[in-house]
Structure formats: structure tokens, C-alpha cells
Amino acid sequence: MTTITALFYAFSAVLVFAAFRVITARSTVHAVLFLMLAFFNAACVWMLLKAEFLAIALVLVYVGAVMVLFLFVVMMLDINLDAMRAGFWRHFPLAAFIGVIVALEMAAVLLVGFDLAEAPAASAQAIELGNTKLLGIEMYTNYIYPLEVASVLLLVAIIAAIALTLRGRKDAKSQVPAEQILAKKADRLRIVSVEPAIEAPAAAARATGAQP
Secondary structure: OOHHHHHHHHHHHHHHHHHHHHHHOOOHHHHHHHHHHHHHHHHHHHHHOOOHHHHHHHHHHHHHHHHHHHHHHHHHOOOOHHHHOOOHHHHHHHHHHHHHHHHHHHHHHHHHHOOHHHOOOOOHHHHHHOHHHHHHHHHHHHOHHHHHHHHHHHHHHHHHHHHHHHOOOOOOOOOOHHHHHHOOHHHHOOOOOOOOOOOOHHHHHHHHHHOO
8 A cells, every 4th residue: 555545545544524413513613623534634635536626625625715714603603502403313214215325326436437547647638727717617618517507506696695685574673774764863762851869858857757
């Protein structure tokens, strides 16, 4: 076993462990930290596979920006963990079944669709262009339609997220700037005349005489 093979299995083992801890960690902050660890190990695996551009993009975009922002959001929110875990074991069999199907499909694709022994050797022009430029050429020429479909799906997801954020909720408290601007001085402050409470002289005398 070579050093690269040993590193590949080591990074893959840590990646699988971190991904498992993402869905089993009791703390949301710990789950986000394990997700960052999973992304970083996936970037290391891509580096071993000579996909340097994807590895750097994963570290800079996901680990360096998205996950850090998500970590701060999770730490600032007051999340009820008991409500989140209420139906965990009830939905666990279906989730496990779907996970097994996804794992089998990925294994079939990796075993059948990627035969490194029969892979064509890179030409001199491809080596001269570099990995990043070749990736851009392939994405925007041969795979332009799948890229457009993925872009539309991401746009729909962004619009749906904004719509869910702006929907009216009964338990949400918000301010209306228009009503605040139209507010008048008389509506904000009201002076009420209250009669002063004066103690009767007889009651005050009895209270003074009762004292030793």
C-alpha cells in the first residue's frame, strides 16, 4: 500500500465518521463543527485525486464562508432540541432505507462508470491548459445544459427560502415602519389626572399612638 492510498483511506474514514456524527450529535453546534470537518476531509480526498480547484473551492466557499456563517447563526438562535428530536426514531427506518439506496447507487456508479485502468491518458494540450481551465471548458461546452438546469434549481431554492422567510406568522412580532412614521404626539403620550392620596388625620393619630 502506497502513501497516497493510505492517506485516501484515512481521510475517507474520518469523512464517514464526521458525516455520521453530523446526524447523531445532540448539540447543533457540534453537528455544524463535524460538518466542517467532513467538508475539509472531502477537500483532502479531492487533493489526492488531483482536483485541486474543487478542493480549494470547497475549503474557501463552504468551510471558510458558509459553514462559519451557519455556525454563528446556530449559536445565536435559541433552538429547541427536544422539538427537533421528537420524531427522530419514528422516521429513522425510512431515512435508513433511503440512505441504503443512495449508497448502493453510488457504489454502482463508482464500480461501473469509473474504470481508472481504462481511462484515456491526458494529451499534451490538456496538460498545458491545466486542470481549472479544462474544467471550465467542459462545464460551459459539453455540460452547459445540466449546468443551466442546476442553476434554475438553485434559483428556485433561493426564491422558496425567501418566501418562507417572509411569510406571515402568528407568533412573530415585527414593527411596521409606516405606522411609526404616521404616529402623532398625542397618540404616544397621554397625561392622566390622578387625585393625590392623603391620609386622614384620625387614622394618622391612631397609627402614631399605637406605636410604643
